[in-house]
Amino acid sequence: MSLIPTSEIIRKAKMRGAQRIALQAPEGLKRRLPDLAEELRREGFSVLISGDPCYGACDTAVDALEWADLLIHLGHTPLGDDPRILFEPVCMETEIPPLDRLISLLKGPAIGLISTVQHAPSLPRLADELRKHGFHPVIAAPSPRTPLPGQVLGCTYAAAREAGADELVYFGTGLFHPIGSAIATGRRVITLDPFTGDAGVVETERLLRRRFAVIEKARSADRFGIIVSQKSGQERMRLAEALAALHPRAGIVLLREVSGDQLINLGFPCYVNTACPRLALDDQIRFPVPVLSPPEFEILCGRRKWDDYVIDEIVA
Ligand code: SF4
CATH class of the missing domain: 3.40.50.11850 (Diphthamide synthesis DPH1/DPH2 domain 2)
Incomplete structure (x- = not known):
């Protein structure tokens, strides 16, 4: 059972002198927000809920701060140092199972x-x-x-x-x-x-074989869209610029949410993802065209060997 530390949240919100609170949580916790909002209202706060999708602490609902003086972001550990955001990780009560x-x-x-x-x-x-x-x-x-x-x-x-x-x-x-x-x-x-x-x-072979096939499929592409996220904790413009310099027909695309429809509408036959690294590896099935990670694009451009495959990570 995950625990939302309600009294702790109320205590911290009062300590910060907040009056208007915006609440944000990932999908698995969103249904708990109406109850938390009611509790906060009973304590005298004005509250709104950010209903947009949220996948990580990299994706804070800063727009809500145009109305609220405090954004409470549940479910993730802190990223960044914006004093208007209170991160509240939600941990599980976990017994150690038989070993x-x-x-x-x-x-x-x-x-x-x-x-x-x-x-x-x-x-x-x-x-x-x-x-x-x-x-x-x-x-x-x-x-x-x-x-x-x-x-x-x-x-x-x-x-x-x-x-x-x-x-x-x-x-x-x-x-x-x-x-x-x-x-x-x-x-x-x-x-x-x-x-x-x-x-x-854990076996990694299946994923690596899939990624090898995606790189091979991408070799027929004649243009590349280098995706840059507009989310604060995912934005890697300098990396995107370095990747764009690897191919004469690569262009940078700013996106907030990366969806199959947007990729089709933009019309590139292949994309390189500098947003959340999970997108290329976990969500390829949702995408109509190959979406490569930055190291995979380096392989395609001959700047890295397959034997030197590395997983994409964001260095804070
Ligand atoms: S970039 Fe992706 S994996 Fe990293 S915190 Fe954000 S959503 Fe999670």
Whole structure:
């Protein structure tokens, strides 16, 4: 069960002297916003809810600050230092599940522990349990984009890299972050489901084969749209300019939301994505034409070898 720290939010909003509050949350938490808004109104605040899609702390509803004096962004750890934004990560109450299946897969004894914002606060308890079984768990220190120890994002795998062990355990659900961690580090990654205790070794081959095929398909394109995001935490104009310089028929396109319809309407036969790195890798199926990551475009332009494939990350 995820916990929205309502009294903590009210306390912080009062401390900041806020009167008008805008609330923003990712899709999985949006349905909780009407209740939170009511609680805040009972405390005397005026409240509005930002209803637009929100995927990360890189995407804050700054427009709402034309009305509000405080934006409360739920579900993600802080990014940037705008004093008008209060980030409230929402963590899960996670019991450490049975570890038999995980332990049967570990080589050890040194293991790096990584997770996303929801479960990263549970990593020290997981480490305690693993120590009881003779392992030496390491949880990397925070990075500027990932302020929780051991935290990874779809755009930053610093904690996986810094853990300094040959083997990583990803405590969480879903496969994107563990696959990203495995490609980013070249290390063996084992997933541990916090709810079931199910564990498995991550394989990267399928994703890499798919990406190789997308690059090959992109070779027939005669023009390239280099996508630059207008979201504050995703904007990489300098990278886009460097990429555009690699091909005489590459042009920069500013976009707020990247959708299949927009890509069709713009008419490029291939795009290079400098916005959220997840878009090219996770969402290709939604796109009508190849969408390459920056390192993939370097491969296509002959500036990087396939053997030097790296996952795209945003350096804060
Ligand atoms: S850039 Fe993408 S992966 Fe990174 S925080 Fe934003 S939505 Fe998440």
